[in-house]
Amino acid sequence: MSAPQQQALKPLAANWNSIDEPQKRKWLAVSKNFGSMTPAEQAKLHSRMSEWAALSPKQRTQARLNFGETTQVPAEEKRATWEAYQALSPEEKRKLAAGAPTRPSGAAPALKPVPAAKLATTPNANPPRGGASGTSPAAARAASAPRQIDQKTLLPRKVASAP
Numbered sequence: 001m002s003a004p005q006q007q008a009l010k011p012l013a014a015n016w017n018s019i020d021e022p023q024k025r026k027w028l029a030v031s032k033n034f035g036s037m038t039p040a041e042q043a044k045l046h047s048r049m050s051e052w053a054a055l056s057p058k059q060r061t062q063a064r065l066n067f068g069e070t071t072q073v074p075a076e077e078k079r080a081t082w083e084a085y086q087a088l089s090p091e092e093k094r095k096l097a098a099g100a101p102t103r104p105s106g107a108a109p110a111l112k113p114v115p116a117a118k119l120a121t122t123p124n125a126n127p128p129r130g131g132a133s134g135t136s137p138a139a140a141r142a143a144s145a146p147r148q149i150d151q152k153t154l155l156p157r158k159v160a161s162a163p
Helices: 003-008 010-018 021-032 039-054 057-070 075-086 090-098 137-144
Strands: none
Touching: 003 010, 003 021, 010 039
16 A cells, blocks of 8 residues: 555554455545545544444444435435434433334344335145135145145145156
8 A cells, every 4th residue: 555545544554454355445445535635524534434443343234224224315304303303402312312213133134124015925834634614625625635835945846647
């Protein structure tokens, strides 16, 4: 790295070897504009780099999800919401934070929930057996037939044809 790049990426120096290649390329691209920034902008960038480097991978994932959600909100709505939040007292802010829904742990949730209409339905692997009341003769025959789904693969079984 060049001296200007090293100066721009100084907050990441301790973690540089653990950063993967795509992220290194991203940070190197950010460093290109560093020299043209004002000292205040450089200080702000270094501060944010330090904060980012201090986050755990889980916290970074959450930050990316939050960013993805906020990019979908119109700027005027974000501004109004932020101003309303800033007008709250510290106690009201604590109450609001305490009542916030908890995020699921583990894998990152989807940015947009998948509509139920797009989800595949699974076949009933254990169809009802016997002559239940209210069933048609065809349904009773189907229920008494051997299972049509392979329990190991959950795929339909091939029906053997008569010779």
